[in-house]
Amino acid sequence: VWKEYDKDRSGYIEADELKTFLYDLLKRCKRQADVSEEQMITYTDTVLKLFDRNGDGKLQFSELAKLLPVKENFLCRPVFKNANRLTTDDIDRVFSLYDRDNNGNIEDEELCGFLKDLMELVEEDYDEEDLLECKEILLEKCDLNHDGKINKKELAMVLMSYNRNPTSDEPDLNEESG
Numbered sequence: 001v002w003k004e005y006d007k008d009r010s011g012y013i014e015a016d017e018l019k020t021f022l023y024d025l026l027k028r029c030k031r032q033a034d035v036s037e038e039q040m041i042t043y044t045d046t047v048l049k050l051f052d053r054n055g056d057g058k059l060q061f062s063e064l065a066k067l068l069p070v071k072e073n074f075l076c077r078p079v080f081k082n083a084n085r086l087t088t089d090d091i092d093r094v095f096s097l098y099d100r101d102n103n104g105n106i107e108d109e110e111l112c113g114f115l116k117d118l119m120e121l122v123e124e125d126y127d128e129e130d131l132l133e134c135k136e137i138l139l140e141k142c143d144l145n146h147d148g149k150i151n152k153k154e155l156a157m158v159l160m161s162y163n164r165n166p167t168s169d170e171p172d173l174n175e176e177s178g
Helices: 017-027 036-052 061-066 088-098 107-120 128-144 152-161
Strands: none
Touching: 017 036, 036 088, 088 107, 088 152, 107 128, 128 152
């Protein structure tokens, strides 16, 4: 979505780009015929007021991500924020959520979705460049077989390092959740 609507590659979605996005969204919902140009301007202004947290009149990557949550950020669930231990079932649930094509790897757009959710946990604002840098670092540090993908074992390592509590023992991946 970002690449499609950031036409000038400025790193932001300005009002005119946002208006195009909203028009296309309404078109997909088969409602654009009911909306006048004045209403589109009002919708655009309203979305900017709601999601432009820094008030600069344009949306940055993290602000657009808040506008378009496909699903609840699975990583915001209590098991990942407050729990001391992750189980194999927890890892399996996360892996199956992001491995959309069920090929045994989180790759390409699946990996970008995972990283977007992960970055929302640790940073309030981030942009596409931050996301790409995070992807590069994740693959460098956690892609043990260097195939450019994250398998379940590698994902477990990522989640455990994020979830690690300095006062607790290493998570027991053989423990079943109950």
